[in-house]
Amino acid sequence: MARYLARVGELEATDTEDPNLNYGLVVDCGSSGSRIFVYFWPRHNGNPHDLLDIKQMRDRNSQPVVKKIKPGISAMADTPEHASDYLRPLLSFAAAHVPVKKHKETPLYILCTAGMRLLPERKQLAILADLVKDLPLEFDFLFSQSQAEVISGKQEGVYAWIGINFVLGRFDHEDESDAEAPQELAAGRRRTVGILDMGGASLQIAYEVPTSTSVLPPQQEEAAKILLAEFNLGCDVQHTEHVYRVYVTTFLGFGGNFARQRYEDLVLNETLNKNRLLGQKTGLSPDNPFLDPCLPVGLTDVVERNSQVLHVRGKGDWATCGAMLSPLLARSNASQASLNGIYQSPIDFNNSEFYGFSEFFYCTEDVLRIGGRYHGPTFAKAAQDYCGMAWSVLTQRFKNGLFSSHADEHRLKYQCFKSAWMYQVLHEGFHFPYDYPNLQTAQLVYDREVQWTLGAILYKTRFLPLRDLRQEGVRQAHGSWFRLSFVYNHYLFFACILVVLLAIILYLLRLRRIHHRQTRASAPLDMLWIEEVVPMMGVQVGP
Template sequence: MDAGLRLTPLKTSEIFLLKLLADYALFTRGRIRQKKMVGRCAVNKSACFLTVSLALLTVLLFNSLTYSDSTNFENNLGDMDVSYGIVIDAGSTGSRLFLYSWTSPSTDELISVRAVNDHNGSPVVKKVTPGLSTFGEKPEAASAYIKPLLDFAAQFIPEPKLGATPVFIFATAGMRLLPIEKQQILMEHLRKELPQMTKLQILDQHIRVISGRWEGIYSWIAINYMLGRFNLSKSVDKSKSESFEERSQTALSGEKMKRPKTAGMIDMGGASAQIAYELPLGHSDAATDGQENVQLLNLGCRDDDSRFRFRLFVTTFLGFGVNEGAKAYEKLLWKRLNSKGQAENSTETDNGKGDAKVPTVVDGCLPVNMLKLSHPQENYDQFVRKGNGNWNSCVSDIVSLLFESNSKCSPTKECFFNGVRAPPQLSLSDVELYGFSEYWFSVDDVLSLGGKYEHDKFEQKAKEFCGQPWAVIKRKVKAHFYQKADSERLETQCFKSAWIHAVLHNGFHVDEIQHHFQSAFRINGQEVQWALGAIIYQMRYFPLFAESKGSQPKQKSRIRPLFSAGPSVFYFLCVLSLAALLIRILWKAKQRQISVAKRRDNGKIVKYWRLDDELSNSP
């Protein structure tokens, strides 16, 4: 059966209903056999049969309402106006496949992209481990590692479209750590071998290592696409005009177009952090265009069309993700421990392995009395961190790490952390910002404050958690108090909450009160993935291609075949027909019963008349 026309199995309740109907039919049939009236029996048999048939078709009708009409085949496998594309995010711990479909309404709009869903309504996503970078020493095995992902995606793509479905394999963090020569050898193996393994479209330029900068750009595109910030409008409701800005350039047609302001994003990962936001139209081009972190971006299919042209500030902070930040913080503690003043005030603690006692340092980034054995690097000796829950002290230490290498500019609002110069005369406090990854997990898993960010509430809850004795936290875990957090999250929550706070307010100078920041995991119910932004950008010229091939969507005829709307319509018409027939048969049966009753009554009257005549004529 065509996967796009699959009917869901009958539920237990539906099977039980059918059994009751069948039992009722058999019972009625037995009652009918006991009757002597042949004509009435025939009517009852017909009515019984039609009743059971009607009930059966009704059940099938409701069952057919679950007819698979999800995005996996874009409502119809034969719809030649739907295109498909695959993005593989080859990260450091694994490679994830995402399957998208899109239509091209016109050359005046962006392609309309949707995630493809499987038969259960979930996005078609598959992950394989370990990361692609682990094949640096055996690149010949990389293609066999990727092939299961492609085979999986091919199940959800119509056979005629496999050869026209592009595959983008973009390697990220893990691959960037490999030497350039090993990166190139591994990529070449994929480019040469994958075309022999699949019918999907494999092009050399679609397989490469991308920079963290482009990861940020793709994320920015995905977020704003999901928010609907690329939608154009000729006129705007004045009551909502604050959320719109008019483009300085006009459309190709000469019309003035308006669009919503775009949102910025901060993505806090484990190894790096990224930020991307649009520079406003009134911002001086001369002041920013020379900066290495300013990117000119056009999402439209025509280079001379300014409606989808953007100027972004985008950069990545390698080594400033929460995990790398934790490593840097441990080194800071070690340096303090070995300084003269700290060494005199330090104590020693048993490491729990029967070895010699190791030095202990008081740590504000751990809950009260929590002990953690640390070994920052091979050339560093072990030491024990003993928490005192001083969250403010933890934030202060992190701030010193953020601006440790600010040799290019002073730690003022002219510069972000790590010496990155900020766009002049523009405050991030005035930008609508979304925080992802650790900006969600560190805010929501333990503190349950995900969503709109309120600084005072966040700071209070962060301090309360860190100020608890570790023994109390463990008792709360046994009582299922922190249901969204695992043990690793609880152990690192103090540090991570302080880290994201310091980066946001000290590193990016976002005001604690006057801001437009919120943390997010999903937008409009969908998880945000930079892969969506990648497919939108990479296929931006598709409308021109579709127009040149004459495959633009045509207006569909109003006269449609009976079954074009799916099996539900067919079942519905059957139910209506049988219902009408059943009503007609029952009406005839009722009329026949009335007629028989009248004949009986007339017979009785005639009989009474005859009896009366006989009595009258008797002597």
């Protein structure tokens, strides 16, 4: 119940009047645009085993505080002196939401991804240099040269993995009787989840691997070192419960849209070559189209590459489509290789859990309406049935609102291809069993979209709890000293009273002895005086 209430609380407006809240900013400088995310967290609870409780800030209307601008920052490649001007709207937006008195202690991270990676290094450095030089002149955020950088695809994947597992509570190592609590590993450590993310241009996989792996041939061992990331999310390097070892790989060209382009290139070249060899005219006119098994039945389309044109018509044969896509996986004969012959760390499919995002969710939910828990045979049957439908039937169903509100004509047109591609990537490329039961396709986690920027700020601020831990230690030490001093003073007070009483008693006893001694010394003198007086009283006067 406590975790459920915490998730509900995350959807409420952030209390900017709370002086105990801290803030942080992350700018995601992507290829098509840049977005700024505002995060906040309360003071650390003082337990060195816990991470900061970071959440995305929400405005008065309980909406996430995020702003996006276009184009990407890489558009400043030839005019790097305008890079800070480009980001000004984002930082002004954040400055208006973060309390002014918190600006000087609010860290700012500017992290650039794919678009900037494509630029020459000198142009990257020129853009970053302008940001570091000019932004501090206008904004008071905590910002230094090391906080503006171009991150690798590997870093981006690690941050995404951190963000998902943090939101799912997989870094909480406390014992809970929660029905949703995942299976725990040794020493009470929770099992983390792996992520699969297929975008339009690239594909990414990330999952935790055991610290001890089997002995590999030298070539594979070298590849494994490149693809593995080991890091400590905890604030104390001496504590290892938050040390994770993650395999992460990004495959450029394996996203859904880019894979379609590669497939069309393959079909175009093979068909035209066959035409030349056999004297055929397949695909050269609408009357003699190439029958594409990866498009719905009856759908017509045109593939154009430079001056070459190929007319196609959907055949709707999902199984044949999958077979034609197999060469695009570029697998090798190596036992531990996945797509493109890249080394893949072993996955324990009997004790693992994965979340699939982007195309993994769109392919299962937008038109098939079976998103959520993935079941291979069920998905294959639904995808095959969809592919076999006439295009006219599909468009009519779309008009009748039988598909998801997110579905559009592009989704209807390429669903057959993308579902086959996703299936091939998952089972033939990454070697997931066809009946693998622990893949969850999702767009939101606990009703919110999880960005890799959350993982980035968790990692970047991992040492901040040390400040609160030191303050807590000083406070506890002061409290202990005060309690000890209080007890000591009480004992000292009573001891003083006892000493005074003892001194009084001794003084009285001494007086009593002195008085007794004086009494005994004066007794003979009294007798002598009596003896002298009494005879005188008995003397007669006269004869």
